[in-house]
Amino acid sequence: MAEDNDHDLARARDAERLRQLEAKLGDKAVEEQSSRGEEHFSQANMAWRMVTELVAGLGIGFGIGFGLDYVFGTTPFLMVVFVLLGLVAGIKTMMRTAKEIGKEPGQPSDDEGK
Template identity: 75%
Template sequence: MSDPDLDSKLTELERKIEAAKTARDVTKAHQEEHYSQAQLAWRMVTEMVAGLGIGFGIGYGLDVLFGTTPFLMVLFTLLGIAAGINVMLRSAAEIQKAQEARQKGNEGDADGE
C-alpha cells in the first residue's frame, strides 16, 4: 500500500528536521551563554561605578554640610572604590562557584553514560 520511495523520503525529511532542531538548540545555547557573560561583565562594571558614585556623593554632601572642602569627598570616594572592588570580588567568587558546580554536573553526566 505504501510506496517505498515515499517512505524513504519521509524518513530523510524527518532526519533533516531533527538535525535542524539540534543545530538550532546548540546555537541558542551558545547565544545564551554569550549574553550571560556580557551581563555578568556589565553587572561588575555597574557595581564598581555605583560604589564610586555613592562614595563620591556621600563625601561631597558631608563636605558641603561641614565645610571641609575636599577632605571627606576624597576619603569617601576611596571608600566607595574599595567597596565596589569588594562587591566585584564577591560576584566573581559567586560566578566561579556556579561554573564549578555546572562543570561537576556535566562531568557526572558524562560518567553516568
C-alpha cells in the same frame, strides 16, 4: 523480481534512517545556536552589572564625602576618603558577582564564598 523487491526495501530503510539522522542533527543545531546566543547575552549582562556596581560604589562614596565636606566645611579630605571606601565596596561587590559566573544557573549563592 525478488532482487528488485529487496533493493526497494533497502532503499526505503536507508531513506528512513537518513530522515531520522537529519531530524537529530536539526535538533542539535537549534540547541547549539540558542545556547551560544544566550551565553553571550548573559555574559554581557554580567559585565555591565559589574561595571555598574563599581561606578555606583564610586558615585555613592563621592556623594557622601562631598556632602560631609560641605556640611563640616573641610577641604576635600572626607571626599577622598569616601571615594576610596566606595571604590573598595564596588570592587568587593564586583568580586562577589564574578564568583556567580562560575555557578550553575538556579543554584543559590552564599555570601560566605563556599
